[in-house]
Amino acid sequence: MNKIYLSGNYVIVEKDGNVYEYPRTLSVYTLEGSNYVIKERIDDGQFVIPISQIGTYFDEAGAVAYDEASLVAFLRTNTGFKTAGGGSPAYLLDLYNSEAAYSLRKLKTGVTNVISVRRSSDNAESDFTADEIIDGTLTNWVGANNGFITRIYDQVGTNNATQSISIRQPIIVKSGVLQLTNGLPTADFSDAAIGDVAPMVMGSAVTFQTAFTLAQIEILNTANYIIGNESPVQGLFYSGSSASITGIGGFDGTFRQLSGEDFNQNIAYFNMRGGNLYIAKNGAAETNTGAFSSSLTVNLLGGRTTVTQVFMRGNFQEIILFNSDESANKAAIEKDINNYYSVY
């Protein structure tokens, strides 16, 4: 029986009676074609597992066979995240269990489409994977016209965010050009020349305790809520012209926030625990901003209500919501987001 398991500080691979040991702190894994490859950083010795044969490998007890997702989760946990020459093939949410996740990049093994787009030439709609957004497939389909996001898929469930009104949809291709923030695709919620962009509506409300968000405000609306809820009024915001708002924060009836507004692309972390709201920006240490709810419930992405003054006027790239305390994983999750987006 073939096995893969952790023993002390070694990843053990047993195959056909042979035993291979990989020091977990010195080993990495990569996806090369149709094979997963485990190898040491400083040694060429490697072990190759064809995807088609993953199911022939079991855990240490020989009780549970791996599938691709569980193998990736195991390798991601027990080997290095990055190879010297390239990125990890695994995805952030292979390792962490989130409540809902919206992004223009792929966040989990098995995810296919990440957005649906309407093109202005004939109002046709089509789905796109994260790769298809950046490899020219999307812009070729849109042509020299505009492409609007009609749906952002929930990458961990079925709670997709949609906008059914044409002139309220955020734009991703403008006059044939893919919209970018810091070189990567972005959903532009601020282009008033195109329409009166409004929040996207989640299929059902999501309750969360921890959130990681990536956005950039372009216009100082009264309050730039990146996610929110109309009743009860609550949500997370990045900035605002309101005298009550001074930076990145949350509202549950009371404003809690960091001070310092800017128009930069920011990775924000929000964590509600112990009756307080902790916030951090761009990998900095978290700040206890004061008493707050133990969780928030939201159903809108890119705003808080149907009132335009609390719409987000900027660029959206990622929101991950956890209904759990992820303060212990703050650094690792921020690192993954920043490794991809190079914010700081």
Added chain:
Amino acid sequence: MIITGYKYNTEAEAIAARKQCADHYGIPVSPDAVTQYWVDYEEASLDSPIFWYIIYHDSIDFLGTPTDFEVIE
């Protein structure tokens, strides 16, 4: 709040105007399309009597000349 747009005394009139806009642009393109309308209407629920309205956008000029009116928030 002063709104520039199209004001309707009944919700049925607002719905008809919304449909006129959708039909003008051939929306929805298919039954399973996410996009169902070109514009939507709002309800001025705090006004008395209640009325309904569509906010002006230059893509719906065919609805006629917009007017300015106040909506209580």
